[in-house]
Amino acid sequence: MASPKLFLLLISVIISMAITSTPAAAANGRIHLIMVNNCAESVWPAMLGTTGHATPQSGGFHLGPGEETTFDVPVGWSGRVWPRRGCSFDARGMGKCATGDCGGVLRCGGAPGATPTTVVEMTLGTPQSPMHFYDVSLVDGFNAPVSMTPVGGGRGCGVAACGADLNVCCPSALEVRDREGRVAGCRSACLAMGSDKYCCTGEYGTPAACKPTIFSHLFKAICPRAYSYAFDDASSLNRCKANRYLITFCPPQP
Template identity: 45%
Template sequence: MAQLYLFPLLFTLINQFTSGIYASATFTLVNKCQYTVWPGILSNAGIAPLSTTGFALQVGESRTIQVPSSWGGRFWGRTRCTGDSSSGKFSCVTGDCGSGKLECAGGNAALPATLAEFTLDGAGGLDFYDVSLVDGYNLPMLVVPQGGSGGNCTTTGCVVDLNGACPSDLKVTSSDGEKVACKSACAAFGQAQYCCSGAYNTPDTCKPSSYSQVFKNACPRAYSYAYDDKTSTFTCAGADYIITFCPPPNTSQKSTQTPAGGDDDNNTPLINGTMIYQGAEWEESGAAASAFRSQAIAAAVAIAAAMWRLCHHF
């Protein structure tokens, strides 16, 4: 009789375990910059923080994070960070989150900063994602979906060094005079027509400015101002994501995903009309995610076997 009660428990446990496996996404952050980057992570209001909210990525390093399916939030890269995190004196020249520590712990990126924004499992079960320059720019960033389908599931980002091309009235320089970031017009001037606020708070009244057009010309798929949705929001179902800081400017390798009915070479997404960002390192991350799921499924099977043996003891 005890078996009759244990079987429902067995199937409930397995279902919950395997549901967790497939209801999460893998985010891999990669540092291709020639300097250390300190990623910051902020969950949207009302959403629990991830297992980490900030860490260091040395040159060439990567780190993988498991993200719940219903998560929403943003990633960015902090640069030129110094100090001792344990003493609360940790700070960064760009992207600082104000926590005084390595972990941002609910702190947002100080302007200007390039942002990768995500809402997972949104309307229609799709993930919504973008790379935004609405809060300005501090370093190149690329988002590559892996293994997803549906929607407009493609690569996006800003891979150009805008610090060098930044208009003089938007540029941010370090104490040693180096250009380290580029403000948005909203952050630089605080005027309603640039911030899409007040009388300019609709798509009809807030139009691109000459400043936002500098961003758009350099990075056509990135948000250049608040209502730049049409060409800057992307959707995907069931994908993992790779976020790369300072992606190589001339990578043109084998595509990880051939569009249905299309030729791989002719249909891979382009950034700025010329540069293709895909290849072996993206595939490697996808393989790592698949390996994780395989291991998790094996663990679920082990749980089932243990429960089965327990049943036969009654």
């Protein structure tokens, strides 16, 4: 039988290993978000905290082709991220984006984005309830391929994504074109039609009453890991306990 001193030494080593193996993000109460621009052109990521949550990075910044940046958000944070494309800003940060614009400023500062935009949504857990929830949504339309991938986190952590370019196959009724006449975005059926039936509101405000439309089926067939309409939870909402997440604009295709 091990001596009491040896036993205590073993216990102290085990405790030390447990402490040092705790991810840094968990230890300091922060979650790391890594944003990567894999597109051939610049994107201007924008962020918005939901009610009661701060907006990180002043709400937006520039990310050139091949560039990446990392920043932290607090545990329990809830909000959204979306790409802006075709932007031009002056030295004061004033300008405009072809899609995803937030009032003509570089740093959105709590302003929402103009649709259509591909949206990454997340509600992060807390020490008491550590599960993080996240998704990629096409409910507000599409303007760029995006994915959100956990770094670590164990088994069962899914990838939220719409990695295909929906602008290439957007139905004409949903197209949004830029000044040069190119398809810059693809609206959702809700944005295009504006009725309760397509927006899952009013008498259609329940999963039983609001069913996917022909457009939702098209989006789902092309981007099966993204929300295609408001009640598309079963195959689109992801859960994970990872402390680092990679958000990629124009993610590599398999």
